[in-house]
Amino acid sequence: MLATVREGWGRSQADLARATGLSPAAVSGIVARLVARGEVSCTTEVSRGRRVRVVSAAAGSEVFAGVDIGRSHARLLVGDGSGRVLEEREQPLAPGHRPTTTLATVRDQLEEMVAGSAGGRVLRAIGVGLPGPLDREHGAVVGGTILPGWVGVPVTTALAPLAADVRVENDANLGALASAAQTGARDLVHVKAGSGLGAGLVVGGRLHPGAGGLAGELGHVAVSDAASAPMCRCGRRGCLETYASTEVLARTLSTVLDRRVPLSRVVAMGASADPIVRRVFDDSAEAVGRGLGILCTLLDPGLVVLGGPLAGLGHRWLQPVRAGFARSALPAVVSHTSIQLSPLGERAEALGALQLARTSVVAAAD
Numbered sequence: 001m002l003a004t005v006r007e008g009w010g011r012s013q014a015d016l017a018r019a020t021g022l023s024p025a026a027v028s029g030i031v032a033r034l035v036a037r038g039e040v041s042c043t044t045e046v047s048r049g050r051r052v053r054v055v056s057a058a059a060g061s062e063v064f065a066g067v068d069i070g071r072s073h074a075r076l077l078v079g080d081g082s083g084r085v086l087e088e089r090e091q092p093l094a095p096g097h098r099p100t101t102t103l104a105t106v107r108d109q110l111e112e113m114v115a116g117s118a119g120g121r122v123l124r125a126i127g128v129g130l131p132g133p134l135d136r137e138h139g140a141v142v143g144g145t146i147l148p149g150w151v152g153v154p155v156t157t158a159l160a161p162l163a164a165d166v167r168v169e170n171d172a173n174l175g176a177l178a179s180a181a182q183t184g185a186r187d188l189v190h191v192k193a194g195s196g197l198g199a200g201l202v203v204g205g206r207l208h209p210g211a212g213g214l215a216g217e218l219g220h221v222a223v224s225d226a227a228s229a230p231m232c233r234c235g236r237r238g239c240l241e242t243y244a245s246t247e248v249l250a251r252t253l254s255t256v257l258d259r260r261v262p263l264s265r266v267v268a269m270g271a272s273a274d275p276i277v278r279r280v281f282d283d284s285a286e287a288v289g290r291g292l293g294i295l296c297t298l299l300d301p302g303l304v305v306l307g308g309p310l311a312g313l314g315h316r317w318l319q320p321v322r323a324g325f326a327r328s329a330l331p332a333v334v335s336h337t338s339i340q341l342s343p344l345g346e347r348a349e350a351l352g353a354l355q356l357a358r359t360s361v362v363a364a365a366d
């Protein structure tokens with residue numbers, strides 16, 4: 001129950017009963033015990049003219065950290081048990097950064113942040129987001145990631161001196177956790193579109209990592225089987241990511257504009273009025289929409305939340321994604337699927353990592 005409160009599936013006792021399958025009376029009894037232990041607090045709010053008892057996780061005596069490691073930066077959050085962010089930092093990382101150096105930087109930064117913001121409280125758990133497929137047993141990324149130098153590196157071991165619990169999760173899955181908490185949706189797809197293209201799936205109120213942790217590898221869905229289709233970093237041809245990552249956009253823009261477009265400029269160019277540049281971005285976004293059409297026709301999530309740097313382009317990117325989706329998905333799926341930009345922006349994955357840290361401790365204690 002405490003994990004459900006911390007995950008943010010429900011705010012009222014009625015929501016909690018729906019999320020856990022328990023009766024309202026049982027929920028009421030458990031909440032009363034959690035209030036007595038100082039684990040949650042209850043307030044009364046008025047919603048649509050009705051009084052609703054809202055349950056929130058307490059700040060507690062421990063702090064938690066969420067870390068999102070990407071190709072060009074790491075975002076670090078320290079928060080309390082209620083989910084309130086106490087401190088946040090963004091650390092730029094050099095292209096091709098190595099795990100030894102980056103993890104040492106993450107350790108130093110977290111130590112500083114906890115010393116500065118936690119008021120003497122202990123760092124209890126760390127959630128870490130990494131791009132690409134994961135080996136959960138060893139807390140490491142496997143082949144197909146945008147961080148090839150990190151394959152097989154046990155991130156959990158490297159951060160273990162800082163906290164009793166270290167959990168590693170795919171970054172798009174963490175974005176999905178944060179989106180589910182933010183929207184209250186029990187079924188959704190969260191897309192992270194940037195250097196890579198990944199999706200996190202929430203099904204029936206739970207993250208769906210898949211049997212091998214590979215669910216949601218949207219970027220590696222084959223959208224072309226032509227012999228001339230571009231090669232993907234996974235070793236196959238025609239993957240969606242070869243049409244729709246910032247790296248591919250940089251290459252395509254460099255070709256059509258006949259000048260080198262650096263990766264760091266790609267997202268900013270998405271706001272250009274140049275019709276050639278617009279076409280490159282529109283084609284790429286439509287390809288993402290077509291991939292989502294395949295995914296949603298199979299999964300019927302009802303809600304797709306778009307995050308990552310490319311979603312930062314706003315409606316200019318959203319509209320062609322919707323157009324590609326409308327062409328690709330079953331019409332009945334199109335009519336009841338909402339495709340939205342994430343209001344959490346590029347913080348979604350780090351917020352999900354913080355949430356993973358907070359809930360993993362409770363889940364381990366249950």
Ligand SMILES: [Zn+2]
Pocket residue numbers: 219220232233234235236239241
């Ligand atoms: Zn691929």
